[in-house]
Amino acid sequence: MGLEGSRIGPDRSVGQLSAGGVVTVALATLNYGWSARMIANNTKDIKGVKVHWASVSAPGQVTVRIETDDGAGKPSGTLYDANAVLTGQVPAAGVQSFTFAVLPTTARTVGTAYHLVIETTTGGTTQTLSSHLIPTNPANYPANALTSTDGTTYTAVTNAIPICSLVYDDDTEGASLEGLYPYYTTANNNIYGTNAAAIELTTQGTLTVNGIDCACLDIAGTPAGDLRVRIFDSGNNTVANSTLTLDKDMFVSGKGFIAYYGSGSEPTLTAGTYKIVLDSSASANSSNCFNVKRVTPLSTAAVTWMGTPNSTSDVTATPIVWTATSGSAIPLGLRISAITGGGSTYVGVVGG
Numbered sequence: 001m002g003l004e005g006s007r008i009g010p011d012r013s014v015g016q017l018s019a020g021g022v023v024t025v026a027l028a029t030l031n032y033g034w035s036a037r038m039i040a041n042n043t044k045d046i047k048g049v050k051v052h053w054a055s056v057s058a059p060g061q062v063t064v065r066i067e068t069d070d071g072a073g074k075p076s077g078t079l080y081d082a083n084a085v086l087t088g089q090v091p092a093a094g095v096q097s098f099t100f101a102v103l104p105t106t107a108r109t110v111g112t113a114y115h116l117v118i119e120t121t122t123g124g125t126t127q128t129l130s131s132h133l134i135p136t137n138p139a140n141y142p143a144n145a146l147t148s149t150d151g152t153t154y155t156a157v158t159n160a161i162p163i164c165s166l167v168y169d170d171d172t173e174g175a176s177l178e179g180l181y182p183y184y185t186t187a188n189n190n191i192y193g194t195n196a197a198a199i200e201l202t203t204q205g206t207l208t209v210n211g212i213d214c215a216c217l218d219i220a221g222t223p224a225g226d227l228r229v230r231i232f233d234s235g236n237n238t239v240a241n242s243t244l245t246l247d248k249d250m251f252v253s254g255k256g257f258i259a260y261y262g263s264g265s266e267p268t269l270t271a272g273t274y275k276i277v278l279d280s281s282a283s284a285n286s287s288n289c290f291n292v293k294r295v296t297p298l299s300t301a302a303v304t305w306m307g308t309p310n311s312t313s314d315v316t317a318t319p320i321v322w323t324a325t326s327g328s329a330i331p332l333g334l335r336i337s338a339i340t341g342g343g344s345t346y347v348g349v350v351g352g
Contacts, residue, residue, distance in 0.1 A: 007213055009201060009333020010307050011176065013161060015215020015256055016135040017183055017295050022163065024054045025131040025147055027062065027091075033119035033148035034129055035067075035075050036162030038178040040114060043107040044168040046084060048099035049116055050298045051164045052130040052184040056093040060124030063087045064098045069113035074146065074154045080114055081106035091127040095184070095298050103169060113142060116164055119151045130184045132160035143179025165302035173302040182302035183295035189311050189330065190220070191227070192289035196279040196315035198232070199307040199332040200324070207269045208338040211260040212244065212276060215331030218291040219253040225282025227251070227290050229259060231267060232275040236320050239274070242267040248280075251290075258335065266337060275322075276332045279315050292330050300327030307332070
């Protein structure tokens with residue numbers, strides 16, 4: 001058994017937000033409700049939560065609660081802790097934090113489902129929540145978004161990963177570790193001329209790379225040039241055998257790619273820091289270019305994905321000046337065929 005299909009890099013759901021965008025839920029009507037079902041992976045108390053309101057005008061009020069599960073995957077109506085509730089909260093456009101007035105003291109049970117519930121108690125004109133994304137790859141079982149029109153009966157949205165973050169009693173944040181999604185929007189990394197986009201990864205052991213994985217690649221207009229993929233070491237030197245040239249006529253916007261190296265000519269990476277670099281020197285402007293998007297988090301404390309996005313306006317410069325965007329991610333990763341360390345070759349599944 002080999003490492004066929006193994007991957008190192010950000011979770012591929014990063015690319016789903018780039019390709020499919022955020023699904024919103026309108027909560028302006030009295031008694032409308034939204035729930036994020038999660039699975040506890042620690043016993044920490046929940047101090048507060050962070051969500052994103054896509055649009056707000058003349059808002060009403062909402063109640064924010066953390067509830068137990070009813071045994072059938074729905075909110076039970078019972079608080080997990082008597083203090084895990086806020087009433088009379090007014091939605092505000094953008095990222096909004098809700099912190100409980102008194103810290104809950106009830107330890108959650110690892111492996112047990114809980115629900116973040118937001119219900120409208122005073123109707124408003126517009127209060128639209130960034131609710132979830134719907135992946136084409138497997139969802140984050142059993143995490144899921146649910147909605148209600150009466151504040152009592154909740155219905156699960158098919159294959160929906162909830163967008164929110166939990167703030168624990170030690171001020172750390174948990175999102176992806178409990179099946180939730182901590183990103184709410186995207187930003188462009190246009191690839192043309194000397195503009196290049198990259199992701200920086202730190203590897204362990206010695207890796208044989210058999211391909212590059214990009215979960216989403218948008219195309220603006222008609223790029224004049226092909227897309228070049230390279231792996232740079234920490235000194236911005238191109239790793240031997242790591243260059244791939246991808247034909248511009250072979251792409252479909254938003255679909256991404258997995259590009260493989262030829263057998264016998266796969267690059268080898270020893271333990272260290274590397275960049276996967278995308279550029280297209282013959283594509284001349286931002287209206288006709290490739291674009292790999294980075295996703296923006298609710299807060300950098302909530303982020304656990306592997307790899308840091310980098311960009312440069314001149315990939316031909318000496319030295320190259322890279323701009324890192326800490327805490328966010330772009331859907332680039334390495335496909336691995338072998339990992340060697342300590343004299344042994346690993347043949348299990350790795351990566352995100």
